[in-house]
Amino acid sequence: MRITRQLTLLMLSAMLVVAAACGSGDDKKDEAKATTAPSSGSPAAQATTGAGGAATQVAASNNPIDKIDLGNEQIKLVFWHTQQGPNADKLKQVIEGFQKKYPNISIDAQFTGNYTDNYKKVNAAITGGGLPDISVAYPSMVSDWQQADKMLAFDDYINSQKYGLTKEDLADFYPPFLAESKNYPEFGNKYYSFPFTKSMLVMYYNQDALDKAGVKVPETWDDFKAVAKKVTSGNTKAYAYEPSASTFKGWVFSRGGKVISDDYKKWTFNEQAGVDSIALLQEMLRDGTAYQTSKAFADQTDFGNQQAIFTFGSTSGIPFYEKEVGGKFKWGLANLPHATNAKAATVLYGGSIAAFKSNDAKKQLASWLFIRYFSSPEVTADWGPATGYFPVRKSAATMAPVKTRIEQFPAYGIALNQILPTAIAEESVSGSQDVRTFIESAMTAAVQDPAKPAKPFLDDAVQKAQKAIGR
Numbered sequence: 264m265r266i267t268r269q270l271t272l273l274m275l276s277a278m279l280v281v282a283a284a285c286g287s288g289d290d291k292k293d294e295a296k297a298t299t300a301p302s303s304g305s306p307a308a309q310a311t312t313g314a315g316g317a318a319t320q321v322a323a324s325n326n327p328i329d330k331i332d333l334g335n336e337q338i339k340l341v342f343w344h345t346q347q348g349p350n351a352d353k354l355k356q357v358i359e360g361f362q363k364k365y366p367n368i369s370i371d372a373q374f375t376g377n378y379t380d381n382y383k384k385v386n387a388a389i390t391g392g393g394l395p396d397i398s399v400a401y402p403s404m405v406s407d408w409q410q411a412d413k414m415l416a417f418d419d420y421i422n423s424q425k426y427g428l429t430k431e432d433l434a435d436f437y438p439p440f441l442a443e444s445k446n447y448p449e450f451g452n453k454y455y456s457f458p459f460t461k462s463m464l465v466m467y468y469n470q471d472a473l474d475k476a477g478v479k480v481p482e483t484w485d486d487f488k489a490v491a492k493k494v495t496s497g498n499t500k501a502y503a504y505e506p507s508a509s510t511f512k513g514w515v516f517s518r519g520g521k522v523i524s525d526d527y528k529k530w531t532f533n534e535q536a537g538v539d540s541i542a543l544l545q546e547m548l549r550d551g552t553a554y555q556t557s558k559a560f561a562d563q564t565d566f567g568n569q570q571a572i573f574t575f576g577s578t579s580g581i582p583f584y585e586k587e588v589g590g591k592f593k594w595g596l597a598n599l600p601h602a603t604n605a606k607a608a609t610v611l612y613g614g615s616i617a618a619f620k621s622n623d624a625k626k627q628l629a630s631w632l633f634i635r636y637f638s639s640p641e642v643t644a645d646w647g648p649a650t651g652y653f654p655v656r657k658s659a660a661t662m663a664p665v666k667t668r669i670e671q672f673p674a675y676g677i678a679l680n681q682i683l684p685t686a687i688a689e690e691s692v693s694g695s696q697d698v699r700t701f702i703e704s705a706m707t708a709a710v711q712d713p714a715k716p717a718k719p720f721l722d723d724a725v726q727k728a729q730k731a732i733g734r
Contacts, residue, residue, distance in 0.1 A: 328423040331628050338368045338629045341395040343375045343384065345614065346460075350650045357646060361636045368629045370397075378404075378614065382696070389413055396621070397630050399614045402443060402691030403699075405456050408617075409447070410693050415618040417454040420631040428635070435640070435656045437461075439611050443688035448527050455617060457634050458655040462579040462613035463686045464513040465678060466600070469572045470593040472499075480597050482607075484518070484543060487573075487600040491552040494572045502553040503562035503571035504544065506706045508699040509689065510575050512610045514540035516687045517598075519605030527692045530728040532702065533721035539602075541709050541717035548713045555710055563587050566594075575599070578678050579613065579651040585672070596674045598682045611686035613652060653679055694731035701727045 324330075346354045351374065358370050373395070375381040382404050388394040389411050400408070408414055421427050433441065440458040447455050468480055476494045481487040491501030511532070512522050520536020523529065531537075547553035556562050563580060565571040567587025578596070588594055601607045616637070618630040636642060644659035646652065648668035659665055660679060669676035689695070705724040709717055 324424050326419055326423050328419045328427075328628065329425045331426075331624055333367065333625055333628065335367055336625065338625055340368065340370045340397060340626065340629055340633065342370050342372045342633075343381055343395045343398040344372055345375065345378055345381055345399055346650075347374065353646060353649045357637060357642060360642070361633055364636065365629070365632060368632070370633060394619045396626055397616060397618050397633065399459060400456065400617050401612070401689075402446060402456055402615060403689065403693075403695035405615070405617050406447060406449065406691045406693040407696060408619075409450050409455055413619050414455045415620050415627055415630070416450075417457060417618075417631060417634070420628070420635075421454060426628065426632065426635070435658050436638075437653075437655060437657060437683060439683060439686045439688060440655045443611060443691075444615065446688055446691050449692060456615035457617070458638055459616040460579070460614040460650070460652045461611070461655055462577045462652055463678065463683060464510060464575060464610045464612065465578055465596045465598065465682060467566060467574045467576060467580075467584060467596050468594065469494075469566070469569060470595055472569065472572045472592070474593075480595075481600050483603050484539075484600045485603060488543065488547070488552075491547060491573070492550070495552045498570060500552060500554050500571055502547060502573045503565045504548075504553050504555045504710070505559065505562050505574075506555075506703045506710070507575075508702040508706075509610055509612050511537070511540060511702055511706060512689060513575070513599055513608075516608040516610055517600065517605065518602040519608075523690045523692065527690065527732075530698065530725045530732075532728075533718060533725040536602075537721050538718045541706065541721065544706075545709055545713035545717060548710060567591070577612065578653065578675075578682075581672065581675065582651045596678060598685060606685070608685045608687055609682060611688045648675070653683065692732055694728075694733070697731040698724075698728040701725075701731070 342358075344351075344354065354372065358372055362369060375384050378399070378401060381399060385394065385398055385400070385404070385408060389408060394413065405414055421433070436458065440461050444456050444458060445452050445454045447453060470480075472494050473480060473490070476490070478490045478493050479486075481490045495501045515522055515532055515536045518536035518539055520531070520534060522532045522537075524531055544553065548555075556565060560583075562571060562574040562576065563583050564587055566574050566584065567589065569592065581596070584594070598607045599609050616634055618627065618634065621627060637646070638655050640654075640656045640658045640662065643654040643656050644662035644664050647654035647659065648664045654660060654665055665679075669679075701724040705720040709715070709720045
């Protein structure tokens with residue numbers, strides 16, 4: 264049976280070094296550091312909404328969630344997360360705000376390491392017991408866990424007149440964030456996750472170096488290659504490269520390509536867009552305009568030291584770039600260059616939040632209430648700028664914390680208002696975690712032998728990827 268095979272894979276994955284999705288290897292901040300009214304379509308439901316948006320009564324409903332009453336029973340939720348340092352402090356503040364609103368719900372927030380550590384810990388709990396109530400995750404991880412039928416779908420909660428989100432609420436979310444949350448084609452495209460720490464891939468650039476060379480921020484990959492030659496001089500190179508499956512996917516999207524077919528049955532990253540992506544990297548390594556960094560996240564340090572003029576990284580890295588640059592030069596961020604025959608595009612990443620099934624309907628509802636609270640406009644407006652991530656609601660952009668952040672660093676606003684609409688979510692089919700490893704292994708092999716054609720490296724990765732999804 265497929266579930267048995269997937270459980271076996273999960274157990275094996277827990278013993279292997281799993282390539283972390285998006286943020287676990289690509290998003291330093293992810294590792295290092297709601298109240299809404301009932302359905303707007305029902306006047307009766309609207310009339311029963313109490314202060315702060317909490318409904319005290321509800322019109323007749325067939326939704327089983329509406330029949331749950333938490334009462335005054337004390338409910339304790341265990342929440343596994345990856346936030347450290349100032350981000351963990353801010354998370355604690357959010358939890359305290361939630362508990363003040365719902366005094367009968369307490370949250371035991373437990374740090375589990377980075378996303379890979381958390382993924383493996385959940386894998387072990389699926390087979391050995393001890394699952395939390397809530398956990399951070401990337402959608403690809405959620406797909407693996409749902410193979411064991413462990414995930415709580417939020418659809419009934421979202422549609423609840425008493426505890427749900429209105430049509431206006433749903434329209435208020437930035438579309439890429441919400442679309443990713445139900446991108447589970449193997450499981451009916453239900454909401455098995457919800458936005459949490461959202462970010463996207465961008466190109467960081469040294470504006471002073473570009474001005475000195477008399478060139479503009481490159482908009483196409485041809486421009487990027489040409490500009491790279493003009494800004495490379497001595498020990499200063501154009502591009503500091505770090506292997507990342509998410510970065511590779513962004514390159515593919517920016518060339519109009521796809522990583523997997525629309526029916527999620529065939530991996531396609533060895534097609535022309537993928538080949539061109541690796542071939543350009545190999546060419547830049549050969550001509551000396553690019554180099555591979557010595558360790559993870561050294562590209563941020565090298566950028567700050569002006570050893571590298573360009574890097575590709577998460578928008579959640581903005582605070583780290585600010586620290587590394589320290590006011591020494593003007594810098595900014597932009598969308599990825601794109602192919603001349605393609606539209607601008609990038610890859611969406613950053614962690615999501617999910618809940619696990621249990622026999623306790625009240626615990627499951629309490630889990631949803633926390634997730635809903637976390638995504639409320641006021642909370643996400645505070646959380647985003649304070650942690651380097653983005654708010655998940657459009658209305659949050661009109662609130663003071665976000666407006667202040669944009670005034671301090673206009674590039675934050677550019678990313679939110681101009682780049683985010685071009686972001687494409689990574690695939691979330693089960694087996695994707697292993698596929699990340701295959702992609703990064705192909706990138707490493709191509710970098711080690713940049714004179715060889717790029718396609719055979721990707722063909723080998725695709726062959727392994729097909730086996731990973733069992734097709």
